Amino acid sequence: MAVPIRTAVAALCASLAAALLTTAPAQAEQHDQAWSLSAGAHAPRAQVTLDDATGTLSLAVSREGRTVIEPSPVGIVTERADLSEDLRFLHRKSRTVQERYRAKSGKRLDRLVRMNETRLSFATAAGARVDLVVRASADGIAYRYALPAGSGDVLGETSAFNLPADAKSWLGTYRVDNEGQFAQYTASTAPTGEYSDQALFATDGGYTLLAESDLTGAYSGARLAHTQGTGTYRIKLADDRVKSDGPLVTPWRAMVTGDLATVTRSTFTDDLAPASKVADPSWIRPGTVLWTWLAGGREAGQSLTAQKAFVDYAAQRNWPYEAVDAGWYFKTDEWDTTDPNWQTNSWMPELVDYARAKGVGIIVWIHQRDLDTPEERAQWLPTLEKWGVKGVKIDFMNSEAQPMLQWYDAILKETATHHLMIDFHGSTIPKGIQRTWPQVMTLEGVAGEEKRTNTAAHLTTLPFTRNVIGSMDFTPGAFQRVGLRPNSDAAEVGLSVVYESGLQMFAGTPESYEARPLARAYFDQVPAAWEDTRLLAGEPGQEAVLARRSGERWFLGGVYAGAARTAAVPLALGPGRWLMETIRDGADGLVQDRQVLRGGDTLSVDVVANGGFAALACPWRPGLTTCYR
Template sequence: MSPGGPRRTLLPALLTLLLSAALALTTLTAPARAAGPGGSWTVREPGGPRDAVTAVVRLHPADGTLTLTARKGATTVLEPSPLGVVTSAADLTAGLRPLSRHTRQVTERYSMTTGKQLRRTARMTETRFTFAGRDGALLGLVVRVADDGVAYRYVLPGSGTVTVERETSAFRVPGSARAWLTPYSPNYERLYAPATAADADSGAYAYPALFRVGDTYALLTESDVDGRYDASRLAHTQGDGTYEVRLADPAVTAAGPLATPWRTAVVGDLATVTESTLVDDLAPPSRITDTSWIRPGAVAWSWLDGFGAAQRSLAAQQRFVDLSAARGWPYTLVDDGWKTTDWMPELIAYARQRGVQVLLWVHYGDLDTAAERAEFLPRVKKWGAAGLKIDFMDSDSQERFRWYDDILRDTARHRLLVNFHGATLPKGIQRTWPHVMTLEAVYGAEQGTVPAAGLTALPYTRNTVGSMDYTPMGFQFGTRTVSDAAELALSVVFESGFQNFAGSVTAYRDRPELTRFLEQVPTVWDETRLLSGRPGESAAFARRHGDRWFLGAVHAGAAGTDRVPLDFLGGGRWLAEVVRDGEDGGLLRERHVVTRRDTLDVPRAEHGGFAGQVCRYVPGRDTCDRAVTRLPMTALTAGPARTEAEPGGAAGVTGRFGVEETGPATDVRLSLRAPEGWTVDGADPTAAELATGEGLSADWTVRVPRDVRPGGYDLAVRVEYRAPDRPGSGVLRVERPVRVFVPEPGAVYVSDLPFAAERNGWGPVERDMSNGERDPGDGGPLRLGGTVHDKGIGMHAAGEVVVELDGGYRRFTADVGVDDEVGGKGTVAFEVVGDGTTLLATEVLGGADPARRVDVDVTGVRRLTLRVLDGGDGVDSDHADWADARLTP
């Protein structure tokens, strides 16, 4: 979303990999020997066909500078581009002379837990050069060439520490090359836009950057970045095609010998670019031996259906657990806001009973020290959390990458899956740390309006280098820029180990064909094929999982017809099911029996697309769907959420339970639980079976004991039921609270009085609840320092409430402070004003401060004003409570 101490690097293991030939199957060595002042050396992809990818390293005799040129066949995609490093001890950019050159063939076979292809074979030609500078300092240059691109890195030998002040590395693209670029920001959340290499505005650009030279493309990025170095970006001056590599830090210091990240160019046609695994191929192998606990999957994500208020509500999060259970999705993600509650262990237990695992959002600042991680990670693991969404890193510095090293080691130790938001770009991290399911680093759906041209640029740029958490399906949020079928297609077009589906329960219910497809589509792939498309215009993909192919296409532009070649299929007949836009705006499912010689014609809406799946056809088969284990989607409501009753009095309580989807529910019983000593009048209804659309209801009268003490009391409406299609799951239980407040005799609460005037800095003033968000009644309990208050006023700086007292009261009392819902943030001050005179003004109170007791003489006051002021540092998170605010006659 973009809603420490010293660290040891992982350098020894890294250098073992980088500086040895252990991974080579064959080594071809040119003897180390002195050479002349200049030279030119070609590194060619293994097996080098006529249109092979080649890299040419040249040492220029006039000044001893180095350049690298990259070609695909006869096409030069990178013109001679400067190489070199300046350290605090030596200038290794000029005056160089060659010492040695060694070439080997590198073949690596490895498996992934995420991505466009789970099992991979990387074949590369590697040449390692050694050059000496004017003062004898050594520069190692390692160049690798594969059939999908070129990469190089520097190796600075020697022990001790080395400080890199800058690289002279650059990529020189022909100035007329077409470009798709995104301005640099440390969270990579900017749109891609077309330009030409030379005419692009001056400034900093983020990886990956895509260029087209003739019919050949070059995607520029980097790989294998960790805490020994930092990340870089591209700097461009309008007028030519040079894009310089600029480090995030003024200087980088690390233990020697130092191997820098790989400067990488994926080279080939668009199919090569989108299907390439070069960035992962260059990264270090997995640091996790046992990956059996790492399971990608679909996630129900509630943020775009209620934002922070939904995250603070146990009932709302239980509903999204139920959504996952009803759809067969393995995960639910609870985002920012849950840490101000105390019900997370209860939610995780509720989800576990339904076969769903819970992922938790956490701010980077809560995990940026070893002590914080040592406390937090074991705690959430003990609760049963499956993983974390970690947000707001917002930096590419070496310090931040050292933190990535630490958090990935620690989360792996606790077997917690990871989703990074507000994060850097994938740079091979998912190979090295396979429990990283996805990263944001994209202008995604939570921005509200992502143009169709922006969507169709991402498959060729950002998503080529690793999993991308775009969060599709948020139909209830923002402005729709593509059709429903195109949005559905993003579940295939966009690759992500966690697909955080952002729709509401209602949005899915209104689109049954879309929901049915999302129950089937996987999040990891055995094979990926680009079928057609151009950046910023369209993208059509086929991705295979097991023996099924899934299709997805999205377009920016006019309506038309997609013509999908099926030559990626094997022989024989296949069943193709396509979900597309209908003329009435709904979604249609169509079936075709096809062969690999056929072309699938699919009508397309404006800014539209389609999704589909293809499986082997056998007579009688009419769907490719596989069985999905579903629990009933149910709803339990209890009312009123809060009520008042005098000692010896009574309160009415209602309970309503219904089966909304994927029924039936069996052995159903609805009941009310009250405190000891209270009596409940009314029957507890039961049903042997409730089909979809059926329900139970009950009305109870609760009688309060005469001797009860004033305060708040919790009752609970409970339903118990079973899911017949899942006999091993046992009894499922849901509870909804009802709070009964018993007032103190004679007390007058300000929240019960009419307001003569009111204003608030964020949303409305709330009665008997915290400020919450922008809508009336969206706050949580008034909570100060962990204590819940049933009565009071929730406000936000700068705000005030005015009540007419007409001289009828002697004292005003309250507990004031920043509500717990903002998690320790916020700073406010409180004022009590009577008839224009300030009667009390508090010091500035912060979110971590204890509540302050307010006791003010209001004798004779006719007009009382309760005012909340900003603490002097802006109004962010300034949620202020007047808890238990009362007047004494």
């Protein structure tokens, strides 16, 4: 039957339009194929290009026509095929991802996910297959590889990120415990070496934080390898060979991008991760914690009497948890785990019962080597649950290699079964883990309060790097460490808000809190779960002022590096009048100021060198004199 002319013309126009949208020649004589993906007019845009001459793939990111990431190599190599070159395009499949979920902790509890996804399928001449899956949201671009069964072990990725040579860069030297300090360079002048994949760059397209999501024992952790003099940062895996005996989907290579406020507020790495695997999360409760390690050391951990005194103080302050750190089960005069009756001989059940009667939950420290095998976990985890322990602080994993990631897979499932919250130390960084396993309340993976070499610049960089991707157990509040920390007392109070952690561990001694009643009273108010987060002012390495909301109240924290100043903070909390109660450094210690300001006004705070402040804001009404409860 003859096709009507009008129908044929319409079909031809549609096919030409589709070709224009998905294909763009790189040179007149070479017709490279290109595919574009974005979530909206003002959102970042990914462009994947297949070079017809070499069969290599690249990915570039822009925002409103400005460079975010320059064209960067994309590819993966297995023992059976090099899937980084000689590729030919097979087909494209697209969909929209829309999800709602509620977190137990983080920058905000209610999350709405809207992403566009495209899956581009490629093959080599020999028939080896790889799919490149790309997602785009309002605040990020991400991609991953999907390999069919029979692809064999992975030998590495050719994935890399090309940045303009002069792009400002904030990088942390890679360590297996992710505790490298952040320093500022340009993309090309950073020394040759390996860096954490939580790297922040500033280009004319805005700020971009590199990250990873949905990392499990099916793969290997990534770091960035860089050679000085270039703007290229290559993905290097922790393993030379990643074992795979079936279909494989790799972790997401994520780029959180936008202005600095967008990056800081982003939950993109959580949004990319699989949905929660905990059917009933009602037992998971974030909260503030009296941490006894910097307050009392191993000696306190070995003493039931000392721990009861800490519980008494937590109860007096209405802090919901007390954490017993190292020493409580290591060969003390009372008992040790080499004794076959160690569970019976432990004083921990007595402490848990004592704390429970006072409304305080107990969290206990355990070395990873004591949870390494299924048999050890079967000994420890049910026992802790039976005692009534609320959570475990597991330490010294110090690896992101595949075998250790498989251990994470096991411990996550088993702690959920035994209703134990987790604080990982000496660990990987979040990478979406808190969405999938919400009992993970926080992770270290940071040069935190224990370090004696931290700088004020490092402290003001963390809100824009490490803490963007998930809860961070920095352990603020160690007022007794005067001379061992680079900041002022008011800045130390502000860290309880600037740094988000589902278990916010206060590292001070009771005596140091009693000597600073304004800090103590503020800590009494601070929650560990937030309904909203906003960046009020910031520049990595110089200043960070964040506001976090709980109910109708906003908590503000500010930290600064450099000389004393009068800080000017835009009060972007909403319309109306606000009662502001601000804690700052005075000549003889902490002082508090009260004033009523309108939303949109500027809050002025006198800040000492390397100082900061904390504040509490609530809607003002006649007769209201304080936001404290």
